[in-house]
Amino acid sequence: MAGGLGEDQKQARAARTVGHVARFVAREDPLFPQEDSMAKCEVCGNEYYLAFQVITAGVTHTFDSFECAIHKLAPICDHCGCKVVGHGIEANGTFYCSAHCAHAEGARSIVDNAEHVPAQ
Numbered sequence: 001m002a003g004g005l006g007e008d009q010k011q012a013r014a015a016r017t018v019g020h021v022a023r024f025v026a027r028e029d030p031l032f033p034q035e036d037s038m039a040k041c042e043v044c045g046n047e048y049y050l051a052f053q054v055i056t057a058g059v060t061h062t063f064d065s066f067e068c069a070i071h072k073l074a075p076i077c078d079h080c081g082c083k084v085v086g087h088g089i090e091a092n093g094t095f096y097c098s099a100h101c102a103h104a105e106g107a108r109s110i111v112d113n114a115e116h117v118p119a120q
Contacts, residue, residue: 043068079104 039051041064048064055061056073063069074083078094079101089096091107099112111117 039064041065041068043072077101 038047038049039053039062040047041051042062044064046064051062051064053060053062054069054073061069061072063072070083070085074085075088075095076082077084077088077097079096082097084095084097089099089102089107089110089112091102091105091110094105096102096105096107096110099110102110
């Protein structure tokens with residue numbers, strides 16, 4: 001069995017994420033699909049036995065990869081349009097990927113490192 005789980009192991013375990021804690025659960029878990037089916041990613045449609053769920057704002061989402069989860073759930077920088085992966089900046093009720101983008105949109109008190117802190 002080089003390079004992966006055996007069929008019996010695949011049937012016995014499946015990854016599920018709640019919040020940001022991943023754990024293995026038995027297939028008998030009522031929140032996971034039955035043994036004869038696999039969870040389907042809501043972004044790309046791929047059916048995968050290690051698909052995971054993310055619960056955010058009370059809504060459960062199912063993904064087959066972090067890439068799809070980011071595509072669906074990550075906020076978009078209001079200045080440059082990139083996906084905010086990580087902490088990002090929230091200023092004036094808007095999300096930005098960095099202090100640079102927040103400054104470009106008028107948020108002046110935001111800094112991303114000690115060298116940018118105004119002298120007192």
